Amino acid sequence: MIVGLFAQADVSCTSMDGRKVQSGPLVVDTHELGRRPGNERTVNLSVAAPADLGSVVYGVPEGSDVAIELRLEAVMDGVLATGTASAQVKGECVRCLDELDDDLVVDFQELYLYEDAGEDDLSLEGDLLDLEPVLRDAVVLALPFKPVCDPECPGLCPECGARLADDPDHTHGDAIDPRWSKLSQMTDIDIKE
């Protein structure tokens, strides 16, 4: 079943002559830039965020707006892409589970080689370059691994789950967990006997 799915995906992204064809909102055509070193172009993109832009707890919601100011520069070996991406990030505080909502601005720079140079480098597919892996890395690096609503967030009460920031003097006094009080009653009886 899985093998079948992969085979299908492979067919749909390969053109008749076998060359891999890229598609997606973050694929940029560099045709107008040309390949003469020193050529420059500035492009403003407004795209829908791809899935998984960020981590499970904090990231750019899929389909939300991502604005990218992109400068393309032709150099000897390829095209240098330098940009700034702005997006909204959403998630929740890992301590108190409050909703987090913030503006994120990240800078990125990547050289896309004309020649396919192996797995560690990105290259152009014909005139096309795909910003998605670069944007994804920049966003993941910029976001905290454990986001909090406030560095001092005290989290939730371990007794009742109340948000401690709303009620810093939160206390349960000497109240004992019902299970323990039952146990202590049994102990009393034991002692009396």
Ligand SMILES: [Zn+2]
């Ligand atoms: Zn919090």
Ligand SMILES: [Zn+2]
């Ligand atoms: Zn409590």
